[in-house]
Amino acid sequence: MLLALLVAAALAPGACTVWLLRRRGWGIAVLAGAGVTLALPFVLISSLIVFPPLAILAAVGCAVSALNAYNDGRIVMGAGWMAFAGVCTWCAGWPI
Template structure:
C-alpha cells in the first residue's frame, strides 16, 4: 500500500509544483487549471515513453508484476489487480504481441 501511495504522490507532484510556481504570475484559477493539465498529461507521457523505448516497458512490467504478486500474497485483491493491469499495459507497449 505504501508503494501505491508513493506512486500517487509522485504523479501529483508535477501538478502541485506547477500550481505553486504559476500562481504567483497568473492567479489561482489559471494555476490550478495548469496543474490539472500537467497531471492529466502524465499518463499519456508514460505510455508514449513505453512505446518509444521498449526496455522501459519491460522494466515497468516486471516491477508491476512483482508488486502484483506481492499484493496477491497479502490478500489485497483490488490493488493486485491494478498492478496486474499495469503489467499487461506495460508489456503490450513493448510490441511483443505482434
C-alpha cells in the same frame, strides 16, 4: 507505502506548477496544474512505447508487485498491478 509515493510523484509536478503560476491568478494556475497532472499518464505510456526495454522492466516489476499483493490477500490491488503489467507488455510490442 509504494502507492503513496506514486501518488506524491504524480501530483508533485501539478502542485509545483500551481505554486509557480499563482501570481497570474489562481484560476489559470489550477488549470495549468490540472493539465500537467493529467498529462503524466500519457507521457508515461508514450515513453514505454518509445523505449521497449523500459516497458519490459516495468512489466516485470508490476508482475512481482501483483504476486506480492495476491500473496497478502489484496485481490483488487493485485488485479490493478496485473492490468498495468498488461499495458506495459502491450507497449513493448508483446502479444498478451
